[in-house]
Amino acid sequence: MQLPTLPPSLLPALKHVMRPLVRLMLKKGVTYTRFADLLKEIFVDVAEREFRLDDKPPTDSRISLLTGVHRKDVRRLRAKAVGRAAGPSEDFSFGAHLVSVWLNNSPFCERPGRPLPLDRLASIGGQCSFDGLVAQVSKDIRARVVLDEWLRLGIVRMDDQDRVLLETMAFIPTRGFDEKAAYFQHNLHDHASAAVHNLTEDGAPFFERSVHYDSLSSTGVDQLREAVSAEGMQVLIGFNQLAAELEARDAPNPNARQRITIGLYFYTEPNPSAVPNPTTASSS
Structure with missing residues (x-):
């Protein structure tokens, strides 16, 4: 060989x-x-x-x-x-699905991308409650267990009316190393898989593009960071809504299901040896 x-x-x-x-x-x-x-x-x-x-x-x-x-x-x-x-953990998949339903499905959102505050208990809010949201996704998991964990991770917060408010537009824990490591595993693996495919396989490449500059001030970097956080999140929310619509409208055979990952990231570090460069956009 x-x-x-x-x-x-x-x-x-x-x-x-x-x-x-x-x-x-x-x-x-x-x-x-x-x-x-x-x-x-x-x-x-x-x-x-x-x-x-x-x-x-x-x-x-x-x-x-x-x-x-x-x-x-x-x-x-x-x-x-x-x-x-190994694929995504069950907690990772369940959490991502639950947030997606809250963001995109009636009666849990005002409109796609605008999640409503949910009464904690079904005895008060009926189907449009956090109890009702969890029950729609799984009958085997108690809503109180999910709520306690999500409060710990910073995904939701409670208001003074005992309502549950979604604090993030995606299932991205702000605390908890194990939960963050699950995202690290999933996102970095899929980004690397797309890049390796584009280097080694024939046929249509996966979309993988980036914009990079090397002579920005710290003020400019902060402005870009805020723009990516705000506008980039809106782009991902749009893709999330489209994916939810397609999943509901065009359900495949169970043996033909495919998964996707769409990502956007921002990174910066000091570059003292940089030579000014007007602009560089690259793709793999």
């Missing part, structure tokens, strides 16, 4: 991409040894799942050749069946 030629630009790109991830690991106590063990599992799992010939599982020897992982380790890791691809 002939291995593909390594593009000379790939390793420098990977080195640059890994820097913020290594920064996170060092801040949270993940050592090189621990991450190397994890990376070995991922190499073996991806090779086993995505590099098959004629849809047959590859042998230990072929995985070892593809990955550079010793055959003894390949055999051990496959026997453990670790590193399986």
Whole structure:
């Protein structure tokens, strides 16, 4: 088997991409040894799942050749069946769905994108209550449990009329590392998957665009940050409303369902060595 030629630009790109991830690991106590063990599992799992010939599982020897992982380790890791691809957690999916219903579905919103304050109890607000909202999405989860957790995470707040007010236009916890890590896992994975597809696959690329400047003042950056927060959120709300309408109008066969992720991000850092550049827009 002939291995593909390594593009000379790939390793420098990977080195640059890994820097913020290594920064996170060092801040949270993940050592090189621990991450190397994890990376070995991922190499073996991806090779086993995505590099098959004629849809047959590859042998230990072929995985070892593809990955550079010793055959003894390949055999051990496959026997453990670790590193399986994981989707969003149930809490993540439930929370995102619940906020989407609140934002887009009657009687919980004034109009799509304008969520109403909800009476906490169904005994007061009837169907148009937080109890009613949770019951519409799941009969197995108590509304009080969801409310307590969402208050802790800063997703909702209570007013003096015992009504529940949505504090965010998406299920994005402001507190709680585990909850934020679920979004980190989901969003970064899907962004990276789109970028890797565009680098390696033929056919139509996924949409992936960015605008970047390197000679802005801190005042200009603050103004852009506010514009992205306000206007970018409106763009995402519009996509959310369209997705909700399409999901309700064009329900697919259960075996043909697809998921999507649409993202928007903003980042800034000091750039003391920048050379003034009028404007740069790039795409992958």
